[in-house]
Amino acid sequence: MKKHVVVYKKLAEPLLARLRAECEVTYFEAIDAGNRAAFADAIRGAHGLLGASVRLDRALLDPALDLHIISTISVGVDQFDVDYLRERGILLANTPDVLTETTADTIFALILASARRVVELAEFVKAGRWTRSVGESQYGVNVHGKTIGMLGMGRIGRAVARRAALGFGMQVLYVNGEAVPEVDAALGARQVALDHLLAKSDFVCVVLPLTAQTERMIGRREFALMRPGAIFINGSRGRIVDEAALIEALQQGTIHGAGLDVFEREPLAPDNPLPGMANVVALPHIGSATHETRYAMAQQAVDNLLAGLRGERPRHLVS
């Protein structure tokens, strides 16, 4: 008998066809208030789940007695209670590596756009306001030759650090679970204490996973330790930062600016002041969002799911 799979994200036709060849598929392109009850109902009879961005809590998963594997189309797994899945014997697979370089590109775009005011000045030109040479009030700050402090020196952290050191001649400091000697040797990077990194960096860049340890790791105290000229970049998860403290630091000039791909609440609450601030470049969580990379992630997630359902070990197993 074919295994039952629930897909809860829009999937390219060839990938859906691969799933349908081996499984009975219930397909939701996205989950919203209108289909949430049908989604919950489908999960009850599922052997496998495949999708992204939806928090799958106990209330949804408790009734899924036959569930064997969840394959998320993301590297981040903070939307899952990993201990609960482990207790239940439900496998969790993710999509590392394939999105690393694309996400590092996005983070570097935020670094350059924030420092050189690319979005603000492009809007200025589009609005037809470029009527004479720009003045000092429109100057940016250099990126090349500056110091970047990486919070997280994992896959994406290393890809950002490589761009910074080799492409832009930047000095790299980092805080990580452990020192990474090969990065130190290749890029002249140094692991330092958090407070030292905050005090010495021109760019502070977050690429940590969201965990109980990293949640709200950057708050008022940490912003106060940063340089007044510092630019804060967040490319991983909004909840690693106390967003109210970030807003305050930007409004009071404690730091110079911010480039943000992620927020405490996504999509943004309409009254969130961050996107409207002149010293903020805000993106709608597009770190990995290129055609090539999103397809590769979905393909990897399908591979993981089918391996798990066949009784094999998925290549990218979280737990």
Ligand SMILES: NC(=O)C1=CN([C@@H]2O[C@H](COP(=O)(O)OP(=O)(O)OC[C@H]3O[C@@H](n4cnc5c(N)ncnc54)[C@H](O)[C@@H]3O)[C@@H](O)[C@H]2O)C=CC1
């Ligand atoms: N904006 C976006 O669209 C994307 C965001 N992400 C986010 O980026 C995160 C990182 O991804 P990868 O680099 O692939 O993960 P990774 O697991 O390779 O790297 C994470 C690094 O953080 C370090 N770390 C973990 N907890 C720490 C702590 N408490 N203190 C210091 N260091 C700590 C680990 O030692 C590790 O080196 C993902 O978990 C995800 O949340 C990932 C892809 C796209």
Ligand SMILES: O=C(O)C(=O)CO
């Ligand atoms: O993979 C992730 O964790 C993302 O945030 C989106 O690619």
